[in-house]
Amino acid sequence: MPIEKRLSFTYEGETYRIEGVKVFRCDHCGEEIITAEEIRRMEKVARQKMESQFTGKFILRVSPDLHQRLSQMARKNRRSLNQEVASRLEESLG
Numbered sequence: 001m002p003i004e005k006r007l008s009f010t011y012e013g014e015t016y017r018i019e020g021v022k023v024f025r026c027d028h029c030g031e032e033i034i035t036a037e038e039i040r041r042m043e044k045v046a047r048q049k050m051e052s053q054f055t056g057k058f059i060l061r062v063s064p065d066l067h068q069r070l071s072q073m074a075r076k077n078r079r080s081l082n083q084e085v086a087s088r089l090e091e092s093l094g
């Protein structure tokens, strides 16, 4: 019977903690074995965790001076601070 463990799993360069991973232990040498099917399940869970991170919302920390300058530019361009910053980021990434 497998035991269930919480494991760290690296997927596309990011490490995710996966709960309830079924791990078999060899009766002879004690080596822990994870089936290919369980690894595929871990990949699927990691992919779902990765995708759910990108909601389009995050907190950005900048200096008070930059905050003020961006706010002034937004007013000048008749758009929200959010639109101002998003537009500038889009432009910089091309």
Ligand SMILES: [Zn+2]
Pocket (backbone or CB within 6 Å): 026, 027, 028, 029, 030, 031
């Ligand atoms: Zn063994």
